[in-house]
Amino acid sequence: MGLKLGKQMRVRLKYFSEDVDRHDNVRCYVRLPGKRKVRIHALPGTPEFLEEYQAAIAAAAIAPMRQANESKKDSLRYLCIRYYASAAYRALDGSTQNWQRRALDEIAREHGAKPVATMQARNVRRIRDAKIETPAAANQRIKALRAMFSWANEAGETGVNPTIGVKKLKYRSDGHHTWTDEEIQRYYDRHPLGTQARLALDLLRYTAGRREDAPRLGRQHIREGRVRFRQAKNEHRNPIDIDILVHPALAESIAAAEVSNRMIFLLTEFGKPFTANGFGNKFKDWCRQADLPRCSAHGVRKATSTALAEASATPHEIMAITGHQTLEEVERYTRAASRKKTADAAMRKLII
Template identity: 45%
Template structure:
């Protein structure tokens, strides 16, 4: 007998007839009575091994439950049309929601239930608002597909709170990092890529040598799909020239592998900590510092957006307003000297 392929076993049924069974975790089971090695047998095996994987959590999903809604949503064009980073974010948030409420019937979910769930998360208002944002997307899908008649998120308001978001690095903090990590170190290269491109950490950690050419840096932003084409800053050019790059990626771990999303953030934070900086000095904070510098240099909101790739004026205008107030304050104090 020829060696049988993976995920296949054979047995005899109650009538003594030989049967072949295909079993693979996450895939539908399939059986055949075709003789092993025949053309019909291999046709069966090919179909079984190429079958679509079962949707995540399909086995535990009672029809009409929030679990079942998740299975349907993850298989939909609505979800699969999202960018990969958005998919991961949405799935993480909705899976946590399903862990708590997945067994409940989605048709019985009402606005008062969601308000109560958000009240229970009042200590973490940003997380509560993110949950509501994802629920709205899922419930729009449910209404469109006729799974529910009305949207239970309708009329539910976000929690109000004040937050400055990620800390924007100050100039003394930038100087302290540069003192600790000189030109030529990997930490300094990562720092300079973040500060002098003003890109998100997810785009910086994946930058390759092909994105830096002819005195420019080209970035197809993962989050928005925006193409950013910016001039190569002289300080970044010096940093790149001083660092021996041996891989396609500009930044790699000590094992020569690309950084993961979490790994890159931790690496930058640890380098900042070793420079004596507080824990709030993050990779994303350097993007904000770059935007602040551009605003303080007198750049307009649209000029800043051309560098950062922001698609909304709202965030960028905050930097220009703060820089404008500072410049006006300096001018006013000079008048009373």
């Protein structure tokens, strides 16, 4: 069976099925081979539907691991499994769930059989330092362990918290590369209007969305000349709703790609919605095709923030576009723009 998207498209989702009850109501399910089917209550084609679908797939994948480790109730692996099934973990947005699970599963592959009760801060430092060559990944291990043990202490799963007192590694990083105007033009030259690659960049650029946001956007988010959507990041804990004018360049890109009737604008080559990771990887491919190996989806968001600051937008105006909740990060862009203008003015005086 498939997921209906508009009048002309039907996307087939793996393990997805439908049936009709005695009242002629269509019921949607996910059913993996050998597993009990899981009911999906959200309306097909909506972000909520995709979240329930992905959660059902993930829950089925956890089951074999739970059975294999059920006897080791004092182990680190068992604690991870309990955390994945918790309300606290399920309340996290999808991208946070993904990186936490990747980090914890990697740790558990090496240390999963060890008893939690004997873990100490020095053990966590060793786990951190095993990734010392990639400090960002090392710090993600600390963050993931900290989140899990914080939940475990509150839930009464364990009385120890070996992450207390363990600091993250200090390192210098400028984060994701901010796209330049020249790089945006090079991308446009390689991916002209009408291509999905071009539409992807325009969705990111003119909504200041993240890689989790762009693949969720569709016709239902474009109404009365405005783009309205809820950002994926922290949507279950601290939701941010964006309501901005549709930029003329974005409207042109959507029209040229002939996707204005779709519930989801961007689809894979198999006609399925992108996951956040899948879209990020595909976007990197499009960047490499344009000879832009440093560029990424998040770098577009930074470029939009920079462009707004250089156009003299106030921090609060930028926040209304980007969805930032504090002035601190936004002011980095406005301070940099102010320094640039001040330096230009100073150089003009020097030349004179």
